[in-house]
Amino acid sequence: MENIYKPFITHVEEVRWETADTKTFKLVFDDPRLADEFTFKAGQFAEYSVFGEGESTFCIASSPTRKGYIECSFKVVGKVTNALKKLDKGDKVGFRGPYGNSFPIEEMVGKNLIFVGGGIGLAPLRSLIWNCLDLRDQFKDITVLAGARSVGDLVYKNELALWAERSDMKLVQTVDPGGETADWKGEVGFVPTILDKMNPSSENAIAITCGPPIMIKFVLQNLQKAGFAPEQIITTLENRMKCGLGKCGRCNIGGTYVCIDGPVFSAAQLNELPNDF
Amino acid sequence: MNYYRISAGYKELIEALLKTGASIIAPVLYNKVSMFRKISSADEVLMPEEYINTVRSAKEKFFPVTEPLVKFKIEGKDIQVRDIEPDEAQTIIVGLRPCDAAAFNTLDLLFSYEYKDKFYIKRRENTTIISVACSKCDEACFCTSFGIMPDSLEGSDIQLKTDQDGKYYAETVTEKGKELASKLEGLKASETEIKSASIYSEVKKKIRQPLETDKIKSWLDNNFDSNFWDEYSARCLGCASCAFLCPTCHCFDIVDEMHYNKGFRRKNWDACQFPVFTKHSSGHNPRDIQSKRYRQRVMHKFKYFSERFNKPLCTGCGRCVRACPVNLDIYEVASATVKY
Numbered sequence: 093m094e095n096i097y098k099p100f101i102t103h104v105e106e107v108r109w110e111t112a113d114t115k116t117f118k119l120v121f122d123d124p125r126l127a128d129e130f131t132f133k134a135g136q137f138a139e140y141s142v143f144g145e146g147e148s149t150f151c152i153a154s155s156p157t158r159k160g161y162i163e164c165s166f167k168v169v170g171k172v173t174n175a176l177k178k179l180d181k182g183d184k185v186g187f188r189g190p191y192g193n194s195f196p197i198e199e200m201v202g203k204n205l206i207f208v209g210g211g212i213g214l215a216p217l218r219s220l221i222w223n224c225l226d227l228r229d230q231f232k233d234i235t236v237l238a239g240a241r242s243v244g245d246l247v248y249k250n251e252l253a254l255w256a257e258r259s260d261m262k263l264v265q266t267v268d269p270g271g272e273t274a275d276w277k278g279e280v281g282f283v284p285t286i287l288d289k290m291n292p293s294s295e296n297a298i299a300i301t302c303g304p305p306i307m308i309k310f311v312l313q314n315l316q317k318a319g320f321a322p323e324q325i326i327t328t329l330e331n332r333m334k335c336g337l338g339k340c341g342r343c344n345i346g347g348t349y350v351c352i353d354g355p356v357f358s359a360a361q362l363n364e365l366p367n368d369f
Numbered sequence: 370m371n372y373y374r375i376s377a378g379y380k381e382l383i384e385a386l387l388k389t390g391a392s393i394i395a396p397v398l399y400n401k402v403s404m405f406r407k408i409s410s411a412d413e414v415l416m417p418e419e420y421i422n423t424v425r426s427a428k429e430k431f432f433p434v435t436e437p438l439v440k441f442k443i444e445g446k447d448i449q450v451r452d453i454e455p456d457e458a459q460t461i462i463v464g465l466r467p468c469d470a471a472a473f474n475t476l477d478l479l480f481s482y483e484y485k486d487k488f489y490i491k492r493r494e495n496t497t498i499i500s501v502a503c504s505k506c507d508e509a510c511f512c513t514s515f516g517i518m519p520d521s522l523e524g525s526d527i528q529l530k531t532d533q534d535g536k537y538y539a540e541t542v543t544e545k546g547k548e549l550a551s552k553l554e555g556l557k558a559s560e561t562e563i564k565s566a567s568i569y570s571e572v573k574k575k576i577r578q579p580l581e582t583d584k585i586k587s588w589l590d591n592n593f594d595s596n597f598w599d600e601y602s603a604r605c606l607g608c609a610s611c612a613f614l615c616p617t618c619h620c621f622d623i624v625d626e627m628h629y630n631k632g633f634r635r636k637n638w639d640a641c642q643f644p645v646f647t648k649h650s651s652g653h654n655p656r657d658i659q660s661k662r663y664r665q666r667v668m669h670k671f672k673y674f675s676e677r678f679n680k681p682l683c684t685g686c687g688r689c690v691r692a693c694p695v696n697l698d699i700y701e702v703a704s705a706t707v708k709y
Contacts, residue, residue, distance in 0.1 A: 093485060093487035093490065093491065094485075094487065095438065095439065095452050095453070095487060096484045096485065096486060096487070097438040097439060097623070097634065097636070098438070098439050098450065098452055099439070099450065101448060101450060141625075141634075143441045143443060143448055143450075143625065143632060143634075144441075144443065144625050144627040144632050145625055146623070146624055146625045146634075147623055147625075147634075148650075169650040169651065170650040173650070182446055183446060184446065184447070184448045186450070305653065330649075331647065331649070331655065332646075332647050332648060332649055332650075334621070334622055334623045334639075335621070335623065337483070337484040338482060338483060338484065339479060339480065339482075339484070339486065339619065339621070340620055340621050340622070340623070340639070341619065341620035341621070341639075341641060341669075342620065342639075342641070342646050342647050343647075344665075344669075344673065345655070346593070346668070346673065347668075347672065347673035347676045347677065352483060366593040366594070367593070367594060368593070368655055368656070368661070369655055
């Protein structure tokens with residue numbers, strides 16, 4: 093019988109500082125066969141580990157269309173992320189996954205897509221955004237609203253620059269009031285406020301959002317104000333997790349386990365959950 | 370037939386079990402606490418008359434307090450990760466009560482749900498369960514709330530009962546139980562059914578009135594935000610004695626442990642009553658106060674687990690009631706919900 097707790101070994105292929113406290117790793121499986129065979133879907137997550145320090149839960153931030161590697165982005169806050177921070181090219185990282193459900197990409201085909209990300213919440217959306225851009229002709233208009241507390245806190249700056257140049261998508265960037273710099277050319281305002289100003293059409297559209305809980309709360313409100321039905325709004329949740337397998341008992345919201353029933357939920361599904369976030 | 374006469378007493382039966390070569394786990398007094406441990410002689414064993422139920426349940430034989438999941442060795446930049454195989458020794462657990470035997474069937478659902486936990490499952494496969502029917506109960510017991518009786522067979526391979534002459538006899542329940550009974554010294558198959566003493570129906574009458582679990586569940590369905598939780602959990606200390614002694618509680622943590630360049634990744638018991646259990650690294654905590662944590666315990670026992678597995682996460686063993694330092698009684702709390 094297989095050991096469900098045994099991690100695969102990956103090595104760090106590339107390291108990128110996104111902000112002063114957020115890092116992205118490009119990871120490649122040590123076992124070349126696994127590197128070839130490994131598949132996942134946008135929205136899924138994994139348990140990443142530093143041996144001797146422990147495991148931590150993050151989404152897979154790269155697109156499933158980009159084969160042979162995975163990327164993860166993490167903010168340095170706790171024991172494991174502090175240990176991860178110290179790793180460099182060639183260092184080993186344990187990986188268990190992919191776990192959880194995924195974004196309903198089949199339902200998004202032929203639709204206008206609006207992505208709303210705040211801070212590090214852009215990471216799971218980035219997986220899906222690149223997934224959709226790599227299959228660009230399957231979707232109609234693609235709009236991305238990316239926000240952060242300050243210009244320095246914006247993640248994936250290189251990619252934001254790439255997206256800004258593309259003619260087949262629209263990118264709106266914003267920072268919280270007071271977070272702008274002298275040469276900032278984007279919007280200034282909280283993500284929900286800017287979304288309100290954009291007033292996206294709900295017709296044949298799906299909105300996908302992720303960010304801090306308070307941002308998600310107001311983004312959901314403003315999307316519904318703009319005419320989006322709860323079924324047209326998708327978000328991805330996170331809770332403290334250990335196993336990722338529906339056993340260790342801590343990530344549940346009511347009877348729903350974020351690890352096996354989520355992490356991706358529609359606003360309609362969220363409405364059914366008790367107030368236990 | 371499923372009935373076996375036992376030629377001598379309980380201790381001789383334990384001796385016969387020891388002779389099978391299997392690892393025998395039975396209730397003993399260890400540091401003044403009754404719990405299940407591996408024994409090497411029948412003299413160590415507590416007689417069933419000496420305990421209503423053990424302080425610690427037998428779940429730790431399948432789901433230990435702490436156990437290694439993988440081992441690793443770090444050499445420079447290289448890391449070797451080795452799988453760990455659970456102990457494959459044939460094991461017999463004897464002397465546990467029907468509520469504890471039933472609890473294994475409940476835990477089976479969780480550890481084999483979608484992802485199979487080989488550590489739990491392999492030990493379970495290699496173990497034979499011999500329960501002893503209850504000839505006594507105390508004011509904490511409430512097994513009948515979940516359809517369990519003092520002589521329920523659920524989860525047992527063999528059950529030991531007392532006949533009308535006051536002698537122990539064995540009733541086999543599963544094929545595994547039959548196989549063991551047929552080769553056990555001092556056991557003789559009976560041609561006819563052996564009738565048990567009337568004590569079991571007498572004990573059943575003394576157990577607290579069954580909880581109306583369906584009604585409780587529908588109350589829970591509608592009262593997540595009720596003031597009930599603040600009121601009834603006000604005295605909870607969050608010590609988690611209830612969770613650690615419970616035969617069905619299964620929450621765990623996964624942590625690394627290092628000695629120089631070698632280490633283990635371990636699965637350790639954890640409990641929903643602790644504040645850090647759900648605390649995010651950002652500092653946000655969905656269950657930031659004790660009333661939310663106590664609510665989680667009651668909801669998990671009577672609602673969440675039943676919704677997924679069609680079985681409540683409680684067998685009414687009463688350990689949490691006996692151990693609670695502030696006399697918080699889950700039976701009383703559950704009964705109070707529907708009257709609130």
